[in-house]
Structures are given as C-alpha cells and as structure tokens.
Amino acid sequence: MNESLPRPVPAAQTADDLGDFVSASPSSYHAVATAAQRLEKAGFSRLDEASAWALTPGTGNFVIRDGAIIAWINPTTAEAAPGFRVFGSHTDSPAFKLKPGPEYTAEGTRQVGVEIYGGPLLNSWLDRELAFAGRLSLADGRTVLAQTGPIARIPQLAIHLDRQVNEGLTLDKQRHTAPVIGLAELAEADIVELLAASAEVDPEQVAGHDVYTVPTQAPSRFGASEEFFASPRLDNLLSVHAGVTALANLDADGLEGIPLFAAFDHEEIGSNSRSGACGPFLADVTERIIASLLPNSTRSDYLASLAASVCVSSDAGHAAHPNYPERHDPHVRPHLGGGPLLKLNAQQRYATDAVGTAVWARACAAAGVEYQDFVSNNAMPCGSTIGPLTATRLGMTTVDVGPALYSMHSAREMVAISDVVALGAVAKTFLQGD
Numbered sequence: 001m002n003e004s005l006p007r008p009v010p011a012a013q014t015a016d017d018l019g020d021f022v023s024a025s026p027s028s029y030h031a032v033a034t035a036a037q038r039l040e041k042a043g044f045s046r047l048d049e050a051s052a053w054a055l056t057p058g059t060g061n062f063v064i065r066d067g068a069i070i071a072w073i074n075p076t077t078a079e080a081a082p083g084f085r086v087f088g089s090h091t092d093s094p095a096f097k098l099k100p101g102p103e104y105t106a107e108g109t110r111q112v113g114v115e116i117y118g119g120p121l122l123n124s125w126l127d128r129e130l131a132f133a134g135r136l137s138l139a140d141g142r143t144v145l146a147q148t149g150p151i152a153r154i155p156q157l158a159i160h161l162d163r164q165v166n167e168g169l170t171l172d173k174q175r176h177t178a179p180v181i182g183l184a185e186l187a188e189a190d191i192v193e194l195l196a197a198s199a200e201v202d203p204e205q206v207a208g209h210d211v212y213t214v215p216t217q218a219p220s221r222f223g224a225s226e227e228f229f230a231s232p233r234l235d236n237l238l239s240v241h242a243g244v245t246a247l248a249n250l251d252a253d254g255l256e257g258i259p260l261f262a263a264f265d266h267e268e269i270g271s272n273s274r275s276g277a278c279g280p281f282l283a284d285v286t287e288r289i290i291a292s293l294l295p296n297s298t299r300s301d302y303l304a305s306l307a308a309s310v311c312v313s314s315d316a317g318h319a320a321h322p323n324y325p326e327r328h329d330p331h332v333r334p335h336l337g338g339g340p341l342l343k344l345n346a347q348q349r350y351a352t353d354a355v356g357t358a359v360w361a362r363a364c365a366a367a368g369v370e371y372q373d374f375v376s377n378n379a380m381p382c383g384s385t386i387g388p389l390t391a392t393r394l395g396m397t398t399v400d401v402g403p404a405l406y407s408m409h410s411a412r413e414m415v416a417i418s419d420v421v422a423l424g425a426v427a428k429t430f431l432q433g434d
Contacts, residue, residue: 019219026133028067028091042248067265068275083308089239090267094118118268134211152179235316246428256433277386313387319404337416351387356399
C-alpha cells in the first residue's frame with residue numbers, strides 16, 4: 001500500500017450504509033419503504049392500522065402512515081404497563097414540490113412549476129441535476145412510489161448578465177426557481193407521464209401526486225483522511241438511519257420498557273398533519289400497544305405508561321462554522337467530530353431539561369460516546385424539532401439531540417463520519433435500556 005494515500009476511516013462501512021439508505025430514500029414515502037424493508041429483513045412484521053392488533057411478546061412490529069413509520073419490539077413479559085423508550089426523528093427534508101398541472105414552455109424550453117417545501121438553502125439547488133420522486137395516487141385507490149432520473153435543472157443566470165451577483169444573490173421564489181426539463185420541440189412525454197412510467201402505471205390513472213425535487217449526485221466520503229461525509233437529506237435521514245439500524249439490532253431479551261422508533265413526516269413545515277408529530281400517530285400506536293399487551297388495562301394504565309416513558313428527539317444541529325464564527329454562541333462551540341449534540345433552549349424550542357439531560361448523559365456514558373452541548377447565539381432565532389411537540393402531546397420526558405452538520409438545509413449537507421457512528425451507538429444503547 002502507498003502510505004501517502006489517505007486511508008479510509010474505520011467507520012467507512014457505516015457511512016456507506018448511510019449513503020445507501022439516503023439514495024434509496026429520495027422522498028419521505030421512499031424513506032418509509034426503505035426503513036420497512038430493513039425492519040422486515042430483521043424479522044419485524046407490518047401491522048395494518050385498520051385491523052385489530054394481537055401482539056406477540058418478544059417480536060417486532062411496525063406500522064406506516066403515509067410518510068411516517070413507527071416500529072417497536074414487544075417485551076417478552078408485561079405484568080404492568082411498561083414505559084416506552086422512544087427514539088424520534090423525521091423523514092422529510094427541504095425541497096421543491098411539484099405543483100398540479102405543472103408543465104409549460106418558455107424561451108424554447110419545457111419547465112415545471114414547483115412550490116418551495118420547508119426552508120431550503122435556495123442557492124444550493126442551482127445548477128444541479130435533479131430528479132423527481134414521491135408518490136402517485138391512482139384512480140383505483142392504490143398509491144405507488146415513483147422516481148425519475150436526472151431530468152431537471154434550475155439554471156442560474158450567467159455572471160455576464162448580472163455583474164453584481166457575487167455581492168449578493170437574490171432569488172425570486174416564483175420566477176427564479178422553476179426547473180428546466182427539456183426542449184419544447186422535443187416534448188414526447190410530460191412530467192406526470194415520466195413519473196407514471198417509472199412506477200409502471202397508466203398515466204391516465206394518476207389522480208394526484210406528492211412529488212419533490214431530488215439532487216442526484218451520490219453521497220460520498222471525502223476529506224484528507226476521508227473523515228467527512230456529504231449527502232442530500234442528512235437532515236434528517238441520518239437520524240432515521242440511526243434509529244432504524246439501532247432497533248433492528250436490539251436483543252429482545254433484557255429490554256428496559258418498550259423500545260420504539262418513530263419517524264414523522266412534515267417536520268420541515270411545522271408537523272401539522274396526520275403523519276406529523278403534531279398529529280395523533282404516536283399516541284394512537286402507543287395506546288394500542290398497551291391495550292394489546294395488557295387486554296385488561298385501563299386508560300389510567302396507559303397514562304401511567306406515558307408517565308414512565310422517555311423520548312430522545314434526534315434532529316440535525318449546527319456545528320460552529322469556521323468561516324462564520326460570530327453566528328454561534330461565543331463560548332459553547334460544538335465541532336464536527338466532537339460527538340452528538342445535546343440541544344438546549346430556554347424558550348423550549350428544544351424540549352431538553354435537566355431530567356432529559358441526565359437520561360442522555362447516561363446513554364452516552366453507557367455507549368462510550370462523548371457529547372457536546374448546543375445553544376443558539378442569543379441574537380439568532382432558534383429552530384425547533386419534534387421534541388417539544390411530542391412532549392406537549394404525550395407528556396413524556398423528552399430530550400433534544402442530534403448530529404452536528406455544516407450547510408444544514410443545503411441540497412448537499414456535511415457531517416463528520418465519527419459523529420454518524422457515535423449517534424448510532426447511543427441510539428442503540430438508549431433503546432436497549434442499558
């Protein structure tokens with residue numbers, strides 16, 4: 001071996017597996033399908049929300065609601081209502097959503113109308129080859145997944161036509177973000193027909209769609225020692241991957257409570273949906289679990305279970321940026337490679353309190369992982385997560401954590417691979433109850 005060449009970090013396999021997961025999950029609906037496939041391979045069985053549940057002790061189950069999934073392992077014995085150990089995340093990421101009746105022509109090109117979903121870093125989407133992915137709803141009641149190849153691009157105006165662009169780029173969200181998908185004179189199939197073809201369905205049967213833009217550049221390791229990882233949708237598929245992987249590799253014996261993984265949709269737009277954290281999904285599932293495991297249980301037993309539960313809300317956070325140090329708290333400086341973040345906010349934009357901090361500290365110590373505190377600069381607005389929403393709806397002790405990123409909400413985000421490994425280790429330890 002040439003000693004001058006960079007050596008892959010020992011965690012390269014974990015990073016590559018995360019890359020495979022992200023690539024297979026171009027939309028929240030695909031992410032749920034990918035998670036389900038991995039869980040089924042690990043022996044978990046899918047349940048139907050519209051059917052009665054008869055849970056088997058020591059086995060794993062999952063249920064899907066649109067772009068959200070909840071999975072858990074049933075305890076081998078349950079004489080009293082056990083508490084839940086919830087690892088929460090979300091499946092959606094900022095993007096552009098395809099509008100209805102979207103296609104039109106302009107200046108000899110075919111374009112499609114899109115609507116901004118969430119808060120993408122708009123300039124990062126320019127001059128990238130884009131695919132479209134999501135779900136199609138058919139006239140016969142079926143729903144199918146669809147994904148095109150790299151057919152689109154949002155072209156930026158040349159510097160010759162905007163000499164001041166490097167002094168400040170301003171994008172009109174309606175006029176400047178419409179993707180080009182082809183030449184008008186070569187139109188053979190419109191965007192819905194292309195999506196239908198990818199799903200092998202009749203385009204005449206497509207009654208509706210939830211479809212989003214997808215950057216097509218593959219995830220990759222990089223850096224002088226390949227210590228970094230770049231990918232779309234790390235916010236928050238990195239946490240989804242950590243939760244799915246951890247749950248799938250738990251030992252059903254010796255569990256403390258009921259380990260449960262929850263990945264909600266629509267976090268980037270406020271979580272107000274039937275599959276979002278503000279919706280009833282987690283409450284519905286946890287109540288049905290207790291009712292099935294303890295057929296004679298009461299509402300009081302379920303509330304006691306919630307009171308004994310704890311939720312780790314895992315969502316991406318900010319590492320201190322070397323080129324913009326003034327944007328961060330002057331004294332609390334989390335770095336890439338320093339371990340997962342413990343996210344705190346006095347206004348409860350994060351749900352972490354002293355009790356939740358102790359839960360997280362114990363899990364990290366048991367996993368042999370160092371963690372970092374994160375607080376916002378007082379002059380900067382603080383984002384939020386599913387954590388406060390879950391705490392408000394269900395009353396669980398909740399702690400907000402997550403991996404540290406650069407370029408959050410970019411079309412291509414960046415993380416230290418060691419932090420990917422660390423988050424996965426703590427997720428498993430927490431869910432196991434060690």
